[in-house]
Each structure stands twice: as structure tokens, then as C-alpha cells.
Amino acid sequence: MTATATREETGHEAPSARQQAVLDAVLALLVEEGDQLTMDAVARRASCSKETLYKWFGDRDGLLTATVRWQASRVHAGRDAGGPLDAESLRERLLDFAVSWLDVIAGRTSVVLNRIAIAHAGSRKGNLGAIVLANGRLAIGARVKPVLEAGRAAGLLAFDDGETAFRTFFGLVGRDIQIRLLLGDALELDATEIRRDAARAVDQFLALYGQAHP
Amino acid sequence: MTATATREETGHEAPSARQQAVLDAVLALLVEEGDQLTMDAVARRASCSKETLYKWFGDRDGLLTATVRWQASRVHAGRDAGGPLDAESLRERLLDFAVSWLDVIAGRTSVVLNRIAIAHAGSRKGNLGAIVLANGRLAIGARVKPVLEAGRAAGLLAFDDGETAFRTFFGLVGRDIQIRLLLGDALELDATEIRRDAARAVDQFLALYGQAHP
DNA sequence: GAAGCCGCGTACCGTACGGTACGGTACTGG
DNA sequence: CCAGTACCGTACCGTACGGTACGCGGCTTC
Known part of the structure; x- marks a missing residue:
């Protein structure tokens, strides 16, 4: 193990540059x-041998798992900026989360990875589903909830x-978007539409949970 | 074609009793x-020959499609009762839709069928996704929207x-429930919880869109 | 520059599974 | 009683794909 090879807290090696490729x-x-997705196709596309694939990732599931982790590691939707919280900045932060989240779930990559994970969850031993859940729904929840708590405290x-x-x-925020995309609905979402959707969601949320500043 | 063999408007034969089995x-x-799911397993379980399976349903996709249609044909979540509309009955009908919908998406059958359809949508020629969409999200929309319109008219x-x-x-209503179940989250929903969830959703909806009766 | 390792390319193996063929049995109509 | 039909059970075929073995070229190390 080289000095630069960092470990994630979960105990998985960070992939090398070649592995990332x-x-x-x-x-x-x-x-x-x-x-x-066939192992042959991956080997061909990545210009590596199948043997190397198996050496690095164990088996097909391992490759899929590493892929999901790899994608998750660079999607950090709606990282909170911190700072003081007033009505305006609260709205802004929520809007930011909403936009980021919609960006993620509307992306081709997210759709495909969720499909894989869902199919995997249908078979036995589906930790793929758990991983996607942890890095999707649960991760966004873990980031938004503190903001909500801060909003309540304020x-x-x-x-x-x-x-x-x-x-x-x-x-x-999500409404029927994710399930429609997963089921193959052609639903096209451009940036302006996402922004409008997000703003509407935040408005509605504040209408339900907001309080006039005391 | 016998006199009792009805056709759906989409042009598919209704399955015979044996086929339903x-x-x-x-x-x-x-x-x-x-x-x-393998064709062998189906044949064994249904005590029929694979040849019959292929004769009746064409191929594996046809069998899956017929299965999805068959399930859809007996799930009519939240059929509207009609009748006069006041604030109370509007709330009641929406609650009814919400409960029915949650019942459906929380069911094992729905989860599995959605998984199949989603996996199918990932490959080419995925009409399964379209069928599930048409009988799920779109069908419930088609039933709820008239009620909403009526509420507006009133x-x-x-x-x-x-x-x-x-x-x-x-x-x-749905929030994160469906995606969590699809991804294999253990999320257990009993009837009372569903009712509570549905009631909360309806309250929130009416808080956003309701008007005091003029 | 020899030794050794890593990893690419390719050929190969085993098996699971979609799809087909065929013989045997029960029922129906003439 | 004899076709004809429907359908069950089972054996079979072809192929796609996960996983393994092996030879060879290029890079590092001494």
C-alpha cells in the first residue's frame, strides 16, 4: 500500500487513477x-483485460459496487455553506438543496445507477440498493435536517x-420525477425548469412550515 | 373468439382462467x-409446459407484460365514488386516494413489478415501464385530477x-416511500401508519391549495 | 541488461437459461 | 371408434456471459 492511497472511513480503498478510468x-x-453490462464490454471499453477486472474488483458485483461508490464519492449534492441564518438565507439554502437534488436525480447517470441498484435489490444480497440509498436519500436528508433544525432554532x-x-x-421537491424517469418516461428537465420546480417546492415547504420571524 | 371473450380497448385478449392462474x-x-424469474420455474410452478407458455405469451417479455397487465387490471386504487362535493367530502375523497395509493405502492407485488419494469426500461424496447407508468402514476393522476377540478369549481x-x-x-403522499422500498429499505408500513401518513398529506395539500368556502 | 511484475489481449470453459421438439394423455366432435 | 386439438412433461439445442488460464510486451529495480 502506497503512502498516497487513502482509505475511506468505510474501509474501502480509494481507486487508483487507472481504476477510476x-x-x-x-x-x-x-x-x-x-x-x-457485460464484463467483456467493460474490458474492451476500458482497454484492460478481464483478468485485471477480476483482480481489482473481485467479481461483477464488486465492479458494480465500486462504480456506485465512485459516482457517489463525487456527487455531493447541496453541500451547505454554513453561515448566519435569516429568512432569506434559509430560503436560499433550501433552494440550493432542491436544485442540487433535482440536478442529480434528473441526470442520466443517476437514473441508470438507480436502475441497477433497484434491480440488484430484487435479487438476494443486494447491498447495492443500500449504498445508493445511503448516498442518495439518506445523505441529502442528513444534510438538510441540520438546516431545518437551525431554522427552527432561529x-x-x-x-x-x-x-x-x-x-x-x-x-x-421530487414529486413524481424520479419514478417517472426510472420507468423510462421521456421527461426532459432543463436548468430553468429545475430552478422553477425547486423554487415552487421551497415556497410550498415554507408555506407549510414557515413562521413569521418573531 | 367466444362471445364472452372481451377485449380491452388496447386490443389485448383478456386471459382465460387457466392463463390467469x-x-x-x-x-x-x-x-x-x-x-x-426463469421460464422453467414458471412452468413448474404453474404446472404447465414451457411450450404452452410460449404459445400463449410469445416469449418471456410477453409473459411479463401479460403479468403486469393482469395485475394492473385488478388494482383500481381509489375509485372515486362521485356524489356531491363539499369541504368534508373533498377531504374524504382525497384521503381515500392517498390511502389506496399508499396501500398499492407499499405492497410487495407493486414493489416487485416496479422493479421488473424499471430494469426493463433500462434495456431497449421497454414498454413494460410505460405500462406500469400508465397504470400507476398516470392512472391515479387521471382519477384525482377530476376531483381537484371539481373542488376548484366548488x-x-x-x-x-x-x-x-x-x-x-x-x-x-408518496414522499420517499417508493424509492426507499424499491431500493430494498425494510420500511414497514401498517394500516394505521398508512392512514396517518395519508391524513397528514391531505392536510398539507389542503393547507396549500384549500380555500375557505366562500 | 537481466529478473520480475503488472497488466493487456485472447482463447477457453462451464453453466444457466431462453426457446424448440416431441411423445404421451385426456377431452371433444363426428 | 377415430380424427383432431389442447396441453403436460421432459429432453434437447444454442448462445450469451461470468469467470479462468496463458502468453507476451513494457515498465521498474538492482
Whole structure:
């Protein structure tokens, strides 16, 4: 193990540059070809041998898992900026989360990876689903909830349960978009539309949970 | 074609009793075994020959399609009762839709079928996704929207676009439930919880779109 | 520059599974 | 009683794909 090889807290080696290239090839293939991904195709596309693939990732599942992790590692939707919180900055931060989240779930990569993970969850031993869940729904929740709590502490929001409040936010933002995309609906979302959707969701959320500043 | 053999408007034969039994076997297998459904397993479970399977349904996709259609044909979540509309009955009908919808998406069968359809949408020629979409999200939308319109006509609701209003309703009801279940989250929903969730969603929807009766 | 390793390319193996063929049995109509 | 039909059970075929083996070229190390 070299000095530069960092470990994630979960105990997985960070992929080397070459390995990252392989994982990017998997993502590209997944996006282009749908989900009937073969090890042969990956090897061809990444210009590496199948043997190397198996050496690095163990088996097909390992490759898929590494790919999902790799994608997750560079999607940090709506990282909160911190700073003081007033009504305007609260709205702004929520809007930021909403836009980031919609950007993610509307992306081809996210759709394909979620499809893989969902199919995987249908078979036994589906930790892929758990990984996607942890880096998607759960991660965004973990980031939004503190903001909501801060909003409550500042007297800008009123709710009993932060989890419930967040789930409402989640529902208002995502609505039917993700399931439609997963099921193959052609639904095109450009940036302006996403921004408008996000703004509407935030408005609705604040209408439900907001309080006039005391 | 016998006199009793009805056709759906889409032009598909209604399955015979024996065929229905086969499709039920498929559903059972799907629920029990996850989604690695083989034609052999179906034939064994349904006590029929593979040849018959192919004769009746064409190929594996045809069998899957017929199964999805068959399930869809007996799920009519939240059929509207009609009748006069005041604030109370509007709330009641929306609650009814919400409960039915949650019942459906929380069911094992729905989860498995959605998984199949989503995986299918990832490959080419995925009409399965379209079918599930048509009988799920789109069907419920088609039933709820008239109620919303009626509510608006009665001065109980205020909105510009019925589609947008419905999608908000959809988001408030479903929130993160469907994606979590699809990804394999263990999320258990009993009847009382569903009722509570549905009631909260309807309250929130009415808070956003309701109007005091003029 | 020899030794050794890494990894590419390719050929190969085993098996699971979609799809087909065929014989045997029960039922129906003439 | 004899076609004809429907359908069950099972054996079979072809292929796609996960996984393995092996030879060869290029890079590092001493």
C-alpha cells in the first residue's frame, strides 16, 4: 500500500487513477448501452483485460459496487455553506438543496445507477440498493435536517419532528420525477425548469412550515 | 373468439382462467424469489409446459407484460365514488386516494413489478415501464385530477394548473416511500401508519391549495 | 541488461437459461 | 371408434456471459 492511497472511513480503498478510468468506462457504458453490462464490454471499453477486472474488483458485483461508490464519492449534492441564518438565507439554502437534488436525480447517470441498484435489490444480497440509498436519500436528508433544525432554532420554522419535515420537503421537491424517469418516461428537465420546480417546492415547504420571524 | 371473450380497448385478449392462474403463479414466484424469474420455474410452478407458455405469451417479455397487465387490471386504487362535493367530502375523497395509493405502492407485488419494469426500461424496447407508468402514476393522476377540478369549481380549491396541483399531492403522499422500498429499505408500513401518513398529506395539500368556502 | 511484475489481449470453459421438439394423455366432435 | 386439438412433461439445442488460464510486451529495480 502506497503512502498516497487513502482509505475511506468505510474501509474501502480509494481507486487508483487507472481504476477510476475503468469505473468511468463502466458509467459511460451504462449510460450509453442501458444496463446489460457485460464484463467483456467493460474490458474492451476500458482497454484492460478481464483478468485485471477480476483482480481489482473481485467479481461483477464488486465492479458494480465500486462504480456506485465512485459516482457517489463525487456527487455531493447541496453541500451547505454554513453561515448566519435569516429568512432569506434559509430560503436560499433550501433552494440550493432542491436544485442540487433535482440536478442529480434528473441526470442520466443517476437514473441508470438507480436502475441497477433497484434491480440488484430484487435479487438476494443486494447491498447495492443500500449504498445508493445511503448516498442518495439518506445523505441529502442528513444534510438538510441540520438546516431545518437551525431554522427552527432561529424561529423561522415550526415542526415537531425533523425527519417528517424533511420527508415532506423531499416529497415536494421530487414529486413524481424520479419514478417517472426510472420507468423510462421521456421527461426532459432543463436548468430553468429545475430552478422553477425547486423554487415552487421551497415556497410550498415554507408555506407549510414557515413562521413569521418573531 | 367466444362471445364472452372481451377485449380491452388496447386490443389485448383478456386471459382465460387457466392463463390467469399462470399469471398468478408468476406473481407469486416474483414475490417469493425476487426477480430472477426463469421460464422453467414458471412452468413448474404453474404446472404447465414451457411450450404452452410460449404459445400463449410469445416469449418471456410477453409473459411479463401479460403479468403486469393482469395485475394492473385488478388494482383500481381509489375509485372515486362521485356524489356531491363539499369541504368534508373533498377531504374524504382525497384521503381515500392517498390511502389506496399508499396501500398499492407499499405492497410487495407493486414493489416487485416496479422493479421488473424499471430494469426493463433500462434495456431497449421497454414498454413494460410505460405500462406500469400508465397504470400507476398516470392512472391515479387521471382519477384525482377530476376531483381537484371539481373542488376548484366548488370554490374549495385554488390552483392554476391541475397537473401541477396533482403532482404536489402525489409528492406529499408518496414522499420517499417508493424509492426507499424499491431500493430494498425494510420500511414497514401498517394500516394505521398508512392512514396517518395519508391524513397528514391531505392536510398539507389542503393547507396549500384549500380555500375557505366562500 | 537481466529478473520480475503488472497488466493487456485472447482463447477457453462451464453453466444457466431462453426457446424448440416431441411423445404421451385426456377431452371433444363426428 | 377415430380424427383432431389442447396441453403436460421432459429432453434437447444454442448462445450469451461470468469467470479462468496463458502468453507476451513494457515498465521498474538492482
